[in-house]
Amino acid sequence: MKRAFVIGHPIGHSRSPLIHRSWLADLGIAGSYDAIDVEEAALPAFFDRLRTGEFAGGNVTIPHKQAVVTLCDVVEPLATRIGAVNTLVVDNGKVTGSNTDYLGFLGNLDQRAPGWDRGLTDAIVLGAGGAARAVLVALAERGVPAIQILNRTAATANALAAELPGPFTAHSLDAFASLAPRAGLVVNTTSVGMHGSSFPDLPLNLLPPGAIVTDIVYVPLRTPLLLAAEALGLTTIDGLGMLLHQAVPGFTAWFGVQPNVTPALRTLIEATL
DSSP: OEEEEEEESSOTTOOHHHHHHHHHHHHTOOEEEEEEEOOGGGHHHHHHHHHTTSOSEEEEOTTOTTGGGGGOSEEOHHHHHHTOOOEEEEETTEEEEEOOHHHHHHHHHHHHSTTTTTTOOEEEEEOOSHHHHHHHHHHHHTTOSEEEEEESSHHHHHHHHHHSOSSEEEEEGGGHHHHGGGOSEEEEOSSEEEETOOOTTOOGGGSOTTOEEEESOOSSSSOHHHHHHHHTTOEEEOSHHHHHHHHHHHHHHHHSSOOOOOHHHHHHHHTTO
């Protein structure tokens, strides 16, 4: 029986076990998927376990996505560019790391707003942390000509824009008002939105009428940012779909069958939020 996992610290919040166990049951596969709490200091020892073949692979969540990069035997080029790994596959004693957050982000937008990238010339990404990296690379790969990184600390945004090759320009958050009229897409990659937090003085009303606002936060499902955008009649996309879509490539690699992101699966996960 093949075994898979998700590691993080803490890990109790993860919905990944529910997603993968649902697919295992639906597809009639004799496998397992468990959440394992691993502190950063224990990561090397955990990778030693992986190389013994105990697991087919697994997922990596916060705060370990960047720390595990140097522990992998092979890191796929896209994950190297992003600088973070969220999926591990074990084969013949070697651990390969990849980043499926990229695919999850694009898959969510493609499913919820087909054609979102047609004619898109400007995008705004809020945040310059680890989660922003996959989103920025995904937008650049889709050919968005101008991508603005806005962060509370402009120096952090500048450092990220300098590190990642792409059409990126860095600003502080207060640049939103001047950039919004040209932006067809706004993506929140920060933790703002959790626990009822919100961005102060973010003038969403300056966005063009056809703009899309999406949030990678999915607890709550409708964050204050999305609620404010909805009130203005803008198209909104929550972050749950990104979680569901990023899970597909890993499951396929570990268990040999590609699962589908269905409305029933989404309903199952929504019920836990």
